[in-house]
Amino acid sequence: MNYGKLVFCVAILNKLLCSLAETATSYAPWRPQSGVCATAIDNFLIKPRPIQHVYGAQHPPFDPLLHGTLKPGAKPPTTPVKLKKVSTFQEFESNTSDAWDAGDDDDELLAMATESLNTDVVMETANRVIQNHSKLQEQHKLQEEHVERQQAQQPSDLPSASGDNRLVKSVSESNASTSTESANENASMPRSQSLPQTSTVTMVGGVVEHNTSGLPIISEREASRLDKFRQLLAGPNTNLEELRKLSWSGIPKPVRPITWKLLSGYLPANVDRRQGTLQRKRKEYFAFVEQYYDSRNEETHQDTYRQIHIDIPRMSPEALILQPKVTEIFERILFIWAIRHPASGYVQGINDLVTPFFVVFTCEYTEEEVENFDVSSLPTEVLQNIEADSFWCMSKLLDGIQDNYTFAQPGIQKKVKMLEELVSRIDEQVHRHLEQHEVKYLQFAFRWMNNLLMREVPLRCTIRLWDTYQSEPEGFSHFHLYVCAAFLVRWKKEILEEKDFQELLIFLQNLPTMHWGNEEISVLLAEAYRLKFAFADAPNHYKR
Template identity: 65%
Template sequence: MAAESGRQFWKRSAKLPGSIQPVYGAQHPPLDSRLTKNFIKDRSKASGLPMKSKKASSFHEFARSTSDAWDIGDDEDEDFSSSSSSSSLQTLNSKVAKATAAQVLENHSKLRVKPERCQPALGDLPTNCKVIKSSSEAQLSRTSEEACVRSPLQKQQSLPLRPVIPLVARISDQNASGAPPMTVREKTRLEKFRQLLSSHNTDLDELRKCSWPGVPREVRPVTWRLLSGYLPANSERRKLTLQRKREEYFGFIQQYYDSRNEEHHQDTYRQIHIDIPRTNPLIPLFQQPLVQEIFERILFIWAIRHPASGYVQGINDLVTPFFVVFLSEHVEEDVENFDVTNLSQDVLRSIEADSFWCMSKLLDGIQDNYTFAQPGIQKKVKALEELVSRIDEQVHNHFRKYEVEYLQFAFRWMNNLLMRELPLRCTIRLWDTYQSEPEGFSHFHLYVCAAFLIKWRKEILDEEDFQGLLMLLQNLPTIHWGNEEIGLLLAEAYRLKYMFADAPNHYRR
């Protein structure tokens, strides 16, 4: 009994000399046959031990709590001192080698399926024993009770129904939020549009009503031409009107474009030439030399014909939605990667002229945004400040507390019509509604900006310094937005307009 307790003492006491425990790495198995004598028996004994959750108090306890492939049990009947005269460099016999190799393969296969050290507690396992292959399935497998507790917005953000959209998402994709390519309702709407557009005299009021929730891609080019006032409602006059306006535009090119190198136009042309490559730099379509030449001609001719404002930075962005929409009329594939040199010269001339005239119609309604000192933008930013102070006083006071001026972030919202804040596909959808609203690009845009700002109220209130607020407001995370988000934004903007537009005293102090 005393001898047995002595062996236990010398074996387990880590603080006294003589209790040497041999350690072997998985790369180098033990070579001493004495150490492998009881390996298989002790290995099975060790594997049955529960893993300790707390840190081992000594190296011996740590060694006993681990189950490395090359761990060697320390049998109580084994006395190392009695076998010191045996050879220490004997090779493993074939049986031990096979057993060891089999054990290693078994352990590695187990680790590959589910690592031992990362196994969840039994109570954390799903009761239906369903194997969850991804985080998306994990979200879908949550209980219905948890789903009921969530708010609608949280549910919308958590459900993995939306495809991952790349950084430069598809411009022409009108189903970017994960909707099916064409539902029965969408087919019905498309048919209604076609009936309206094919009638002898298109009912523009009805067309605006149908276009407010979005225009189908197939009929958007002709719808935009009609809503902007570029095409007449009478279908018989459209062909002649298009021909005349396109010839008129290229007459301007012949008359004015060569003057870009004259001294009094050099500054205008130089600024246009600098700004064009900056227009949507991540979209390959707008980096093609031929497209940039088209934009230069459009912007220069507009500036020459509107000397009260001339060219102002930001106008270059307003060409792109029209260009993309009219280009999509001739392109079936993704527009953003399309090589325009594949189109005929006549088609390119038509796209260029139509883009010029529709942009001109848009700017006619907001030209005071771009005249000297840009008074239109100053008024709209002030109106936005007054509106936000009424609809969300907490956000307004938060800006005042950290000395954030509305002009510091909202100037760009008015100058570029939110084009720097939204992906281009969202801008196109937004403009469907703007062209359906009376004074959509000027008056209704104010309420869209207010709804857009309040959309981020939680993130705004979480920021507690001037720099953080400006960084947030100038880099809002909208890259994954699609039709669904724009639809909600427009609905909120319409609600604000309905409440405040006809009651200005309701939001003035």
């Protein structure tokens, strides 16, 4: 067949295909609404693939070698690939092979090969994701207010006539996660003692169905995520890299204690070695207590112990810290750490870093909210386990940021300077405004670095933040810098409205985050990851 006949055949075939598509589309209005026929016609019709929006940050991109974007043995390109300017999200999607696929799991949405992406495209896309999230959040708030008004009109003490008691389904992952954790904690985590069963259900903002026992039925997505964690943790050797990827977008409460212990390096990946490691490390800690704790009254250590004793009641949450048993535990942990780390000793700020570990590990033994729980009601052996585990995990964390607490705190000084340089690059308007009103970054950001934002956000948000920090390489030091930058720029509107040094500084030291939850933290982490993606490898994005 010569070339002319081949062209003619292709043209005829193309015309037939177009006619077929038009005929199928024309029958769409009259297709059946349900049943096998409807499904068949739906599969036959040519429809664009729906785009799923991303409402929070997921784990970082996978290695291109693992996703087939590079052949084994091939080297990544040394120079960035020049892409044509992208004006729409659809064009961006067409240039990437695995972003926002409707069939992908939510935890694998950011699996993109970094060498094939344009920085402008990444920044533009992330901005749109965050903007879309903000719009939807406003809609959700209106829906919640409507539901609250309806509930207020109905008598709360009367049982439902139908027995199918429905609330409004949560759009917030934090609330849905809380319901998930309450329903599954008994089945997933062994208890050291019998615990009373709670029948209360946390009120959330969307429809949560209840079974006959009064426990909420968890969402399919939360059940799937919890199942993935359980499968990963049940193996003879836990794949820590996979566990980090899965943990980046948050860890379900039932498996958070064991996951934190693994990610912090406290427990080994091998399941058979874990129990022996726990027993050995707990015994080792209380040997330190026996050896060192009585020296707190000696002249050389009196100042250290006195400062610890003064700082603990100032911590948050007060209802937990002011319990005598908790105060005693925190004093021992902090004093033993200070004695064993003479290069830094005890520095104000270290005391805050115990709380998240203590709260998470206490949740392993109770279903109640720890902030309102009487810790002294737990058996002595359980309290000792929580204390020792908290000490070792806090020590692992501080090993990576100890220069924050040595003489003159050079680590914090350096990080605050890096934050200033980074903000000047990502939002010059905010940076200039602070400079114009003579507000120094050290005046507000020192505490951000010293306390890892624990004084700026509620404890529940800190725990969610640490899920990601522990799954990030150098999360508490390097990635924390980008979180602080995103956190500062998050308040751009309010910062620019302040025209006075005193008012500006008061605002930055008392940011309105009291009602923050997982949604706000997820958006913050998304923005922080976007900044890291765009600036971490740029040689001049901040001065060292």
